[in-house]
Amino acid sequence: MPEFDLIVLGGGTGNLVASAAAEDGLDVALVERDRLGGTCLNRGCNPSKQLIHRANVAETVRTAGSVGVEATLESIDFERIVDDVREEIDADAEAKAAAAREHDRVTFYQGEGRFVDERTVVVGDEDGETERLTAETVVLAGGSRPVVPDAIAGTEETAFLTSDEALWLSERPDRLVIVGGGYVAVELAHFFGEMGADVTIVGHGAVLLDREDADVAERLTEAYRERHDLRLGYTVTEIAGDGTDKRVTAEDADGAEIEVTGDRILLATGRRPNTESWNVSAAGIETDEEGFVETDEYLRTSAEGVYAIGDIAGNYMFKHSGDKEAEYAVENAVRGRGEPVEYPGMAHAVFGSPEVAGLGATEDDLDGDYEIGRCRYDETALGSALDDHGGFAKALVAPDGAVLGCHVVGPEASTMIHEVSTAVAAGADASTIAETIHVHPAISEVVQGAFRDVRDVAPTGF
Known part of the structure; x- marks a missing residue:
């Protein structure tokens, strides 16, 4: 039975842990049933946003007439669009697998893995062969999958997509x-x-x-x-x-x-964690009522020597939060440091049309005293040219100036939220954001406008 210093289960966010541990000199087993890169690379964030970029281009052409530019969308080669994205994603996944296989400290097992005992995993390959692996430390980055609700009749008989x-x-x-x-x-x-x-x-x-x-x-x-x-x-x-x-x-x-x-x-x-497929109960790993692996502030599970990160742990279900947890897993599981995980300025975005982005509390989350600042896109020079959806930024601020939340709907919301995320992570308050000199007429003035509105720090003119 092969023994390793570390077993990493899941090749998405877990890939980051396996790579760092190997560079630190540990002998690592990396187990992934599908392709390296996980959901985000192969069937989530990366391909969807590349496809959505094409949708944004089509939308720009379709709506060009609203700003006096005459343009016609002659055709859309749907098959080529999908094939181009698939080719790029496949190349990225294959490059990751090649790098893992070539690393002399990593053994890459591409097959189904499941716990059979404490820190012991059985892996099966496509030929049905199995191998039993063990290690003193395990990082579970087992991901999630789309939910198919039991309450919907007909899912067994009717073809559908996830x-x-x-x-x-x-x-x-x-x-x-x-x-x-x-x-x-x-x-x-x-x-x-x-x-x-x-x-x-x-x-x-x-x-x-x-x-x-x-x-x-x-x-x-x-x-x-x-x-x-x-x-x-x-x-x-x-x-x-x-x-x-x-x-x-x-x-x-x-x-x-x-x-x-x-x-x-x-x-x-929605999505659900892949806890059953990893058979976590065999390792003594406790889960909550929704099936997420329970972790403490150091990402330790209830099983000694086992840590959990990413979607399967359910702290946040974002790739960027999972990547942050991977950093903590390297420090705690690999290097033995006791670093409690923190998520300063954790933001998220939805890449629809219009885009949506936010961080912190929503207004419905809040009780007690708080102030609201707003700024519409059309109240700024560049924003008025870009937005026809009635977009805006909204700041939620405590009486002492602490940023409780910020929410944006409109063009480039996914980019603009980062100035608030960075400010919150750095300990800045609402007045600092409002008073920071912004390039004029950059679209980020929409966010600044919301904080200026709530803090009343600058003259607005007539």
């Missing part, structure tokens, strides 16, 4: 029904809509992105209602049909039923 498959379609559907109203639904509705599909979204919430600040979610929903068929406030009960005649049945809180049809159905109803 985000895993939707990114790699060779042919664009003419009519796409998306079940769900979160970030996957919002992003893929934008992509397929700009590719030319008619998109219907069936969601249980009153708005899309209902975990975002309410004002932001309402603005995003209004924009999507202009371009897509939104059926909100409905719970899907059944999917049915075959070929290009598929049906989604849903009902509202009063039991009123609707039926929508499409060529394809995309279930975008």
